[in-house]
Amino acid sequence: MSWNQFNSKRIYIIPDFKEAGYKMNSNQAANSLYDQIYKENLFLKNVVIYHQANRYPDFAKKMIANRLGERTGAAGEEVGRRKVALITGITGQDGSYLTEFLLQKGYEVHGLIRRSSNFNTQRINHIYIDPHNAHKARMKLHYADLTDASSLRRWLDTILPDEVYNLAAQSHVAVSFEIPDYTADVVATGALRLLEAVRSHAAATSSSPSRRHIRYYQAGSSEMFGSTPPPQSESSPFHPRSPYAAAKCAAHWYTVNYREAYGLFACNGILFNHESPRRGENFVTRKITRAVGRIKIGLQSKLFMGNLGARRDWGFAGDYVEAMWLMLQQERPDDYVVATEEAHTVEEFLEVAFGYVGLEWRDHVVIDKRYFRPAEVDELQGDSSKARRVLGWKPRVGFQELVRMMVDEDVELAKREKVLVDAGYMDAQQQP
Numbered sequence: 001m002s003w004n005q006f007n008s009k010r011i012y013i014i015p016d017f018k019e020a021g022y023k024m025n026s027n028q029a030a031n032s033l034y035d036q037i038y039k040e041n042l043f044l045k046n047v048v049i050y051h052q053a054n055r056y057p058d059f060a061k062k063m064i065a066n067r068l069g070e071r072t073g074a075a076g077e078e079v080g081r082r083k084v085a086l087i088t089g090i091t092g093q094d095g096s097y098l099t100e101f102l103l104q105k106g107y108e109v110h111g112l113i114r115r116s117s118n119f120n121t122q123r124i125n126h127i128y129i130d131p132h133n134a135h136k137a138r139m140k141l142h143y144a145d146l147t148d149a150s151s152l153r154r155w156l157d158t159i160l161p162d163e164v165y166n167l168a169a170q171s172h173v174a175v176s177f178e179i180p181d182y183t184a185d186v187v188a189t190g191a192l193r194l195l196e197a198v199r200s201h202a203a204a205t206s207s208s209p210s211r212r213h214i215r216y217y218q219a220g221s222s223e224m225f226g227s228t229p230p231p232q233s234e235s236s237p238f239h240p241r242s243p244y245a246a247a248k249c250a251a252h253w254y255t256v257n258y259r260e261a262y263g264l265f266a267c268n269g270i271l272f273n274h275e276s277p278r279r280g281e282n283f284v285t286r287k288i289t290r291a292v293g294r295i296k297i298g299l300q301s302k303l304f305m306g307n308l309g310a311r312r313d314w315g316f317a318g319d320y321v322e323a324m325w326l327m328l329q330q331e332r333p334d335d336y337v338v339a340t341e342e343a344h345t346v347e348e349f350l351e352v353a354f355g356y357v358g359l360e361w362r363d364h365v366v367i368d369k370r371y372f373r374p375a376e377v378d379e380l381q382g383d384s385s386k387a388r389r390v391l392g393w394k395p396r397v398g399f400q401e402l403v404r405m406m407v408d409e410d411v412e413l414a415k416r417e418k419v420l421v422d423a424g425y426m427d428a429q430q431q432p
C-alpha cells in the first residue's frame, strides 16, 4: 500500500480495481487501509481517501471510522489509534501506578511479567479485566523476561508500542550483595537487551513513522550517586556503592549510548527513593509502616532494623510516574533527576510513623547487624530543578503526608490480618 503526503495529510488513492484487474474490492481495500492507519498510529481526520473512479470513498471512510471507533471506544472522524505502552516490571510498585496513570490517559497498556509459581499480580489485580472482554480490557499481560532477548523482540513486534518503560529490576540494594551476578544480568544486561530489541525492531519496521518514533524510558536510580555528596543533580558524578547501583550505572550509560549512536528517543529518569502503600515490604519505609500497623493491633512487638542514620529523599511513587511519562512527551530525549529535594533520616521516619499512632519507636526497635550493608549510601538529596523547569513536574505529596498515608493503610491491613490470626488461618509470628 502506498501513500502520498500533502502538508500534514496522508493521501490514499483507491485504484479502480476492475480497470486495474485487481481481485480486491472496495471493502477489502478499506480493511487494508484500516490496518495501515491503525499500525501507523494515524488520525483518520488526517487521511484523505480518493477513489480513481470516484466511487466509495465516503463508504470506505465510514467503515474505517466504525472499526477504529470500536477499537478506541470513540466515534467519528476524530478517532485514531490509541497510544500503546509496553511496561516491564508492571507488577511492581511503579508499574502499577504507571499503568493506572496511562490507562487514565487513554493508553492501551501491555505489561511483561515473569512466570512465577505464585501469582505476583496483586498490585494490578484491581485494574485487570479478563481479555475475553476485548473492548474493555486495555491492560494486557504477556510472559517475558529481561534475561530472554527473543521474548522482548517478539513482544515488541507483536504489540507495536509507541512508548516502552523499562521498570523491571532486581531492585533491592542489600539483596544485590547476595546475588550480584543475577542483579547485573537483569538490571544492566537486561536494559541492554531491551534497548537492542527496541533498536532492531525500529530498524526492521522503519518504513512506518510510528515505529521510527518509538520512545524508551530507563528507570535510573539515585543509588548511582552513592558516595557523591548532596544535593545530587544530572551533572553530579556517579559513585555506585553496591552491585545494584553499579548495574544501574551501566543501564544508564547504555541508554545514553543508544540515544547518541542510533538516534533512539531514549530517556533516563534518575529517581530518588519513592514509596507508597504498595512498596515492597522489605524496603525500609514499608518495613516500618507494616510493623507500626502490626504493633498497634497487637500482632508484633519488636522491629529489627539496620542503620538508622542514613538519609533519604523520600517521595510518593504516584507522583513520580507522571515524571516518567512527561520525559517521553518532550521534543528531545534527555535525562532528569526526580526528587522532592527534602531529606530525612531513617530515625526520623521511625519517629513520625510510630508517633502518628501514639507509639514510641524506642520501645520497639532493636538494632540488628544483619541489616547493615557492606557499603552504605549515607545521604541522598536530589536537585530536581531541571525536571521542574523543563517538564513542569513537581511532587504533590510531602514527607509527613506520605508517612501517614502508608501507616493508615498498614493499620487497616493489620486489622484484616488479625481477623485471620484470630480465626486460626495465620500465624501471628509471621512477619513481613
Ligand SMILES: Nc1nc2c(ncn2[C@@H]2O[C@H](COP(=O)(O)OP(=O)(O)O[C@H]3O[C@H](CO)[C@@H](O)[C@H](O)[C@@H]3O)[C@@H](O)[C@H]2O)c(=O)[nH]1
Pocket (backbone or CB within 6 Å): 171, 172, 173, 174, 220, 221, 222, 223, 271, 272, 273, 274, 282, 283, 284, 285, 287, 304, 305, 306, 307, 308, 310, 311, 312, 346, 371, 372, 373, 376, 377, 380
Ligand atoms: N531495607 C532496609 N533498609 C534499612 C533497614 N534499616 C536501615 N535501613 C537503611 O534504610 C536506607 C533505605 O533502604 P531501602 O529502603 O532498602 O532503599 P534504598 O537502599 O535507598 O534503595 C531504594 O531506593 C533506590 C533509589 O535511590 C532504588 O533505586 C532502589 O531500588 C530502592 O528502591 C538504607 O540506607 C538502609 O541501610 C532495614 O531493616 N531494611
